[in-house]
Amino acid sequence: MLSEQEVHRRIQESAAIRRWYQSVPYGKITPPTHFDDGKTHPDSYGEGRYQHYVKRCLAWINERLTLRDGVFCEVGCSAGLFPLRAWQDFGLRAVLGVEAAPGGFAQLCLTRDYYDKLPLKVYRASIGPMEPNINNPDTQMLDVAAFPAVCVTLLSCVHYHLRRAAFQAYLDSLDSMYLVILTEEGTHDITSGESKDIPESRQWQIVYRIETQTDWLTTKDGHKNITALIYRSPMERLNVEECFSDQLRANEFNKRFYTDIFPPFIDDVLAGRIQEVDLDKTEVYHWQVEPKYGSTPWRPEVAMQRVRSYYHLVRSIADHGQEQPIMLLATRVDRWDGHHRIAVLRHLGVPYVYARQLT
DSSP states (O other): OOOHHHHHHHHHHHHHHSOBSSOOOBTTBOOOBTTTTSSSOTTTTSHHHIIIIIHHHHHHHHTTSOOTTOEEEEESOTTSHHHHHHHHHHOOSEEEEEOOSHHHHHHHHHHHHHSTTOOEEEEOEESSOBOGGGOOTTOEEOOGGGSOOEEEEEEESOGGGBOHHHHHHHHHHOOEEEEEEEEETTOBOTTTOOBOOOOOOSSOEEEEEEOOOHHHHOBTTBOOOEEEEEEEOSOEEEEHHHHHHHHHTSOHHHHHIIIIIHHHHHHHHHHTOOOGGGGGGSHHHHHHHSOOTTOOOOOHHHHHHHHHHHHHHHHHHHHHOOOSOEEEOTTSSSOEEOHHHHHHHHHTTOOEEEEEEOO
């Protein structure tokens, strides 16, 4: 855990880049926010917003999908108060924070480093081109296609900073079971004046909403009209053990390969005992080039490509989690497209796998 002196230093450094929007407690130290001027409720972007909106949305989702051991992501998460509280309240396995602003990202990293048991992974990125008055030229665009699949994604009054086309593209490519959006009345496209209502999408269907709680947001300047919307996607979360057992029943090759051959390969890759140049010496490679249990052998160059893809898949899932849902195939005996991902996730102790029905 960081010392008080180190916390003070990093609070001052980050505040010099951007004032704090959220008061995250660091032991006895709580950084002041720029809402302490009396014009805006000091909890407008912090504990109040979490308790009245975010926590209520997560509790509603938790009644339908157990969040324990799940993954939560917030885009535009500032200092990371909401991922921290969500982890504490719902027992999440991992939380992800995406923040584009340099000062906000510095504050987010302080939260990650102070709470050493918090399974927080941080990304300094934007989910799309932002309006010119708030763009940071050195901010990277988030590679949504390579981003982990999650149970819940939260956008807390951040979407209206995005150009509408970029926001639509993000929604269309997002792999999340639920999407929670907090939106303020009167938000609009800064450059064109068009409404920044949530774009319509066949992928996302609204399932719940919470209207403004004026009792805590009212200030001498009036109150913010906030609405929380919960959307549901067609993505499912399946028990990884059931998926693994299902694929073993498909044929004898699967049973032997995923039970006896592939697990040692995963361990060797994770431990660094196998390098990419040595893949042709592995048992996994030999199972690709030699016929086993009625399987068709692959040409050596094709077999090497396949084993190389397994090698990178193991490292990717270990570092980033499941990046893409598996496909549910109703016409196939073994039902899944994603056997190796299922096997790696199971071997790493991940209890769930994300999937989409292929129609």
